[in-house]
Amino acid sequence: MEKQFAGLLSQHELKVTSARLLVLQIISAANSAVSQPKIETQVNGKVDRVTLYRILSAFEQKGILHKVIDLNGTANYALCSSKCTSHTHHDEHLHFNCTNCLKVYCMNDFSLPPVQLPNGFTAGSFNLSITGLCKECNG
Amino acid sequence: MEKQFAGLLSQHELKVTSARLLVLQIISAANSAVSQPKIETQVNGKVDRVTLYRILSAFEQKGILHKVIDLNGTANYALCSSKCTSHTHHDEHLHFNCTNCLKVYCMNDFSLPPVQLPNGFTAGSFNLSITGLCKECNG
DNA sequence: TTAAGTGCAAAATCTTTGCAAATGT
DNA sequence: ACATTTGCAAAGATTTTGCACTTAA
Numbered sequence: 642m643e644k645q646f647a648g649l650l651s652q653h654e655l656k657v658t659s660a661r662l663l664v665l666q667i668i669s670a671a672n673s674a675v676s677q678p679k680i681e682t683q684v685n686g687k688v689d690r691v692t693l694y695r696i697l698s699a700f701e702q703k704g705i706l707h708k709v710i711d712l713n714g715t716a717n718y719a720l721c722s723s724k725c726t727s728h729t730h731h732d733e734h735l736h737f738n739c740t741n742c743l744k745v746y747c748m749n750d751f752s753l754p755p756v757q758l759p760n761g762f763t764a765g766s767f768n769l770s771i772t773g774l775c776k777e778c779n780g
Numbered sequence: 781m782e783k784q785f786a787g788l789l790s791q792h793e794l795k796v797t798s799a800r801l802l803v804l805q806i807i808s809a810a811n812s813a814v815s816q817p818k819i820e821t822q823v824n825g826k827v828d829r830v831t832l833y834r835i836l837s838a839f840e841q842k843g844i845l846h847k848v849i850d851l852n853g854t855a856n857y858a859l860c861s862s863k864c865t866s867h868t869h870h871d872e873h874l875h876f877n878c879t880n881c882l883k884v885y886c887m888n889d890f891s892l893p894p895v896q897l898p899n900g901f902t903a904g905s906f907n908l909s910i911t912g913l914c915k916e917c918n919g
Numbered sequence: 920t921t922a923a924g925t926g927c928a929a930a931a932t933c934t935t936t937g938c939a940a941a942t943g944t
Numbered sequence: 945a946c947a948t949t950t951g952c953a954a955a956g957a958t959t960t961t962g963c964a965c966t967t968a969a
Contacts (some may be wrong), residue, residue, distance in 0.1 A: 656943050656948060689951050694934070696949095712907070738900060748898070750810045755910070759887070761915030762876060768851075769895070770907040776900030795923060795968050796934090828926050834958070 653703040660688040664696050665705075665720075674709050674736065675717035675743040709736055709745055712772065717745045734768045741778035792842040799827045803835050804844075804859075813848050813858035813875065813884040848884055851911065855905055856884045875906045880917035 647657045648663045655661065668675050681693060687735050688696070697718060700706040709717045737746040758764060785804040786796045794800065805824050807814050827835070836857060839845040848856045876885040897903060913915060 658943070658949065660950075667788070690933095691935085691952080692950055693868070698816045706851070708915070710849055710851060710853045712849060714849045714855065716853065717813070732913075737897070740904060756874075758910070758912075761918050763918055764910050764912045765879060765912040766910070768909040770909070771897070771903050771905070772907070773897075773904040776898070779900050779902055797968075799925075829958095830927080830960085831925055838924095867923065 645709065653705060655670045655699065655703065660684075660692055660711075661696055661700075663687060664693070668706065668718055669720055674707070674717035674747055676711070676743070676745070677716045677718065680718070685696060685758065707747070709734070709747075711736075711738055711743075711745055712770065719745075734766070735771070736769070737771045737775065739775035739778055740772055741774055743748070744775060746775060788844060791842060794838065794842065799823075799831055800835055802826060803832070803839070807845065807857055809858055810858075813846070813856035813886055815850070815882075815884070816855045816857065819857070836893075846873065846886070848873070849884075850875075850877055850882075850884055851909065858884075858886045873905070875907075875909050876914065877909055877911045878914035878917055879911055880913055883914060885914060 646662050646669075650657045650661055663684055664680065667680055677693075677697065680697075683689060684693060689712070697706065697708075697716075700718075701708045706718045706720060709719065711717055735748040737748060738744075739746070756764075756767070785801050785808075788804070789800055790795045802823055803819065806819055816832075816836065819836075820829060823832060827903075836845065836847075836855075839857075840847045845857045845859060848858065852854055874887040876887060877883075878885070895906070
């Protein structure tokens with residue numbers, strides 16, 4: 642399990658450090674995207690806040706993580722699925738924001754029905770955020 | 781034209797002040813959602829930065845403006861269409877972020893094809909952000 | 920008149936930058 | 945050994961709060 646993360650890092654020409662492994666572990670352990678404040682809390686004492694900023698932005702640039710801005714403007718991060726190089730464009734993302742527990746779920750399995758844009762507009766990526774109650778909060 | 785804004789304010793139990801009218805004018809003059817920094821620039825010298833924060837959040841709460849967080853996490857504001865009271869839920873928003881000029885277009889005329897959620901998830905609002913090039917930047 | 924709205928100063932956050940020490944290869 | 949990465953300090957930026965003054969109703 643940890644070997645995989647180490648491999649992931651070296652694949653992207655990033656050195657394998659404990660800070661980076663920890664961040665990967667935290668994010669991969671969640672079944673949803675994790676907010677930066679939450680990651681911050683979880684690495685508290687182990688990784689400096691500034692280092693976390695740098696790690697997250699490095700991961701995003703390398704295509705290891707997705708950055709999702711939620712409806713409050715807070716950054717959330719999730720592991721990229723399989724083939725997400727820095728040059729993959731024209732992608733779709735579907736996220737579900739639970740208004741109760743504030744989790745962000747990545748629904749990569751769902752694909753978006755086609756949307757027709759007005760003339761002259763060219764689409765790069767689609768990003769659908771759905772707000773509501775998630776499975777766990779819907780009791 | 782200005783009478784309409786005054787009416788809009790009193791309808792929502794907000795006092796008609798020059799600061800509020802100015803903000804409404806700026807936002808309604810744009811054909812797209814306006815970022816808070818841009819509004820800030822335009823009211824510079826006339827409305828205090830702090831007052832702007834308060835005006836915008838009051839407008840959002842009353843349902844006069846939509847707040848749209850763009851892909852950089854910056855707040856953008858647009859006038860709500862016709863019937864947007866503070867209690868209207870289950871709404872859809874469709875926004876287009878131009879990667880070149882950074883404008884955010886509200887495409888209220890387009891409606892979103894239905895998306896099926898996994899069991900147990902209940903949707904409140906849908907928010908689709910499309911990134912790409914807008915009509916003007918697509919030359 | 921008087922409750923709501925505004926501006927200023929200042930606190931609390933959040934994010935970025937620079938540099939010396941530590942770490943991975 | 946050497947280039948990266950990290951932590952700390954500090955600068956910048958953004959957002960919030962408190963309070964006295966002003967303004968709309």
